[in-house]
Amino acid sequence: MKILSVIPLRGGSKGIPGKNIRKLGGKPLFMWTVESAREAGIDAHLYVNTDDNAIAGAAEEAGVLVYRRPAELGGDNVPTIAVLQEMLLGLEAQGEKFDALLLLQATYPFRPSGMIAAALKAYREDRSDSLVSVLQVPHQFNPHWVFEAEGRHLRIATGEDDIIKRRQDLPPAYYRDGALYISDVALIREGKSLLGQRLSYVLSDPERYVNIDHEEDWQLAEQRYRSLFAQS
16 A cells, blocks of 8 residues: 655744744654654655745755645645645656555644554554544543533534433543544545545544644643653
8 A cells, every 4th residue: 555645834834933843852843743754664755745945945854755835725724635635636647646645744743653553554454445543532522411502402412312421321432633644545636525434543642642733832742742751
């Protein structure tokens, strides 16, 4: 199975200007993801997708392939699926053929060792058309305990008439944490969603979770770094 691995790095971040090459724990933010990919044996088809010269230069200096996205796909309202679709079709036009696409967000720097390899293995063995990393929803936010408003009244979000009374009886629920996505290239070509009808998952480590969009997230990432690595 031939995997296209993509780290999308937009240059115009508003929450934290220049965040993708800002140093966290002594190295540019995006290098945490590059090193995780390389640890999983991914390198030959690992790309940074960017519209920014400084990011492209940093990636090339690190020995990572660079795919330049068109300027019209550089805005903060452009969906990731559109960026990936343009890239896949562009590489296919050059004669490259892939079976699946692995999306790795640089804003999630602290993936545990073995996570990417385990996700790829699960994707293959489950015969999925997509896979996503998840964390478990805390019980108080489980959809069976969440309500939706109907006028002045509330109803259980899952549509049940009677609420599940005991926490122990709640079925586990999960949410996407952003560490990784794997999608069959047919989904990317369609350009609708990264997630298909045969969706598998891998559990992430909540102690490593951080998703960096704003300065307070960066401060949390620095705390995570100190707790995970500074004393090792």
